[in-house]
Amino acid sequence: MNRKVGLWIDHTEAVIVSLTGNLGEVKSIPSEIEKYVRLSDGAQKISMEEMRKRRVTNHLKKYYDEVISLVKDAESILIVGPGEAKFEFKKRLDGEKYYGRTVNLETADKMTEPQIAAKVRGYYSN
Numbered sequence: 481m482n483r484k485v486g487l488w489i490d491h492t493e494a495v496i497v498s499l500t501g502n503l504g505e506v507k508s509i510p511s512e513i514e515k516y517v518r519l520s521d522g523a524q525k526i527s528m529e530e531m532r533k534r535r536v537t538n539h540l541k542k543y544y545d546e547v548i549s550l551v552k553d554a555e556s557i558l559i560v561g562p563g564e565a566k567f568e569f570k571k572r573l574d575g576e577k578y579y580g581r582t583v584n585l586e587t588a589d590k591m592t593e594p595q596i597a598a599k600v601r602g603y604y605s606n
Contacts, residue, residue, distance in 0.1 A: 485554040486600025487547070488591055489561045489569050491540065494547045495593055497600040498554070504601070506593050507550065511543040544572040556582040558603050560596070562589050 486497040494509040513536060547569065551557055557573070559566045566585055573583065591599070 482555045483553060484556045484558075484600075484604050485551045486558040486560065486596065486603060487551060487569075488588065488596045489547065489559060490563055490565045490590075494543075495591075495596050496547070496550055497597045498551075499600065499604055504597060506597055508593065509543075509547055509550070511539070513539050513543070540568065541572070544569050548573055548576060552576065554581065556584075556604070558584050558586065558600060560586045560588045560591075560599065562587065 482500070484499045486499075488495045491513055492511050494511070496507045496509065498505045498507075551573075559570055559573075561569075566587075570583060570585060588599070
C-alpha cells in the first residue's frame with residue numbers, strides 16, 4: 481500500500497505523521513541539540529564559536545539522517561515547519577536521490593501533534 485508522510489520539523493523536534501490507507505501513526509523525534517552558550521571575547525571565542533558551529537552542523541546531519549530513515553520509503557512527503565530546518569531537511573533528503581517521490585514544503589508555526597495530524601490528513605484527502 482502507498483505510504484504518505486507529513487513531517488513538521490524544526491531544529492529541536494520532528495513530528496512524523498504516516499498515513500497508510502485508513503491507518504495513521506504519529507511519531508516524535510527530539511533533536512537533543514545543545515543550547516547556545518555565549519562565550520568570552522578574543523581569539524578563544526572565535527575558535528570556540530567555530531567548534532560549536534561544527535558540532536551543531538554535525539548534530540543536525542545525524543538528526544536529519546534519523547528522520548530520513550523513517551520517511552525514505554514514503555511515496556509522498558509533506559514537509560512543514562516554521563524556519564530554515566524544513567529547507568535544510570529537504571536539501572538533505574534530495575541528496576539521498578530517491579526517485580519517484582513527491583516532496584512538498586509548507587510554512588507553519590509551532591503545532592501540536594493533533595494539529596499536525598489533521599493538517600497532514602487534510603493535505604492528502606484532497
